[in-house]
Amino acid sequence: MAQHAAGLNGRRMMSLPSLMLLAAAGxxxxxxxAHFACIAVGPRAYRLMGAGDSAAxxxxxxxRGPHVAAFxxxxxxxxxxxxxxSGAGWLPGLPLLRWVLGGVSLVLLARAFLxxxxxxHFPGNTDRFWWVSSTICLVLGGLLLFGAMPLWRVG
Incomplete structure (x- = not known):
C-alpha cells in the first residue's frame, strides 16, 4: 500500500501517490x-453551500429530503x-480497495466534466454550486486516480 522512501536523516518519506491519497482523504x-453542517445549521447552510432555494x-x-440527501x-x-x-497505508487494507478508489475517481471526474x-436536471442549484462543486470533483477525482495508480501495478 503506502510506499515510503528514505529521506533526510534516515526518516521515512511518503511517496507522492500516498500524499495524494492523504490530501484527498482530508x-x-x-x-x-460541510454536508453534515447543512443538517445541523439548516436552511442558511444550504443556501451558503449553493444548494439552491428549493432545498433551503x-x-x-x-x-426531510434535503437532510437525508446531505446525510x-x-x-x-x-x-x-x-x-x-487505506490506500495511503494509514488504515488496514479495505476490501476492493483499488476498485473503489478507481471507480470513485472516475465518477468524480465524470461529474466534473459532465x-x-x-x-x-437540477435547476434549483446555483451557478456557484455547479462551478465550485465541479472543481472540487475534478481535484478530488484526480487525486484519487493518480494516488491509486500504484495499487494497480502488478508484480
Whole structure:
C-alpha cells in the first residue's frame, strides 16, 4: 500500500501517490463535514453551500429530503475518505480497495466534466454550486486516480 522512501536523516518519506491519497482523504473529510453542517445549521447552510432555494425552502418547511440527501452524501464521502486512507497505508487494507478508489475517481471526474449536461436536471442549484462543486470533483477525482495508480501495478 503506502510506499515510503528514505529521506533526510534516515526518516521515512511518503511517496507522492500516498500524499495524494492523504490530501484527498482530508478534503473528503472536510466535504463530509460541510454536508453534515447543512443538517445541523439548516436552511442558511444550504443556501451558503449553493444548494439552491428549493432545498433551503424544503428544509424550512421541515421536509426531510434535503437532510437525508446531505446525510447520504456526507456518509459516502466519509467512506471514500476511509478508502483513501487505506490506500495511503494509514488504515488496514479495505476490501476492493483499488476498485473503489478507481471507480470513485472516475465518477468524480465524470461529474466534473459532465456538469453542463447535469445542470438541467437540477435547476434549483446555483451557478456557484455547479462551478465550485465541479472543481472540487475534478481535484478530488484526480487525486484519487493518480494516488491509486500504484495499487494497480502488478508484480
Amino acid at each position: 478534503a473528503l473529510f472536510v466535504a463530509a463535514l 425552502r424544503a428544509a424550512e418547511r421541515g421536509e 447520504v452524501v456526507g456518509s459516502a464521502l466519509l467512506v471514500v475518505a476511509s478508502y483513501a486512507l 456538469f453542463p449536461l447535469l445542470r438541467s
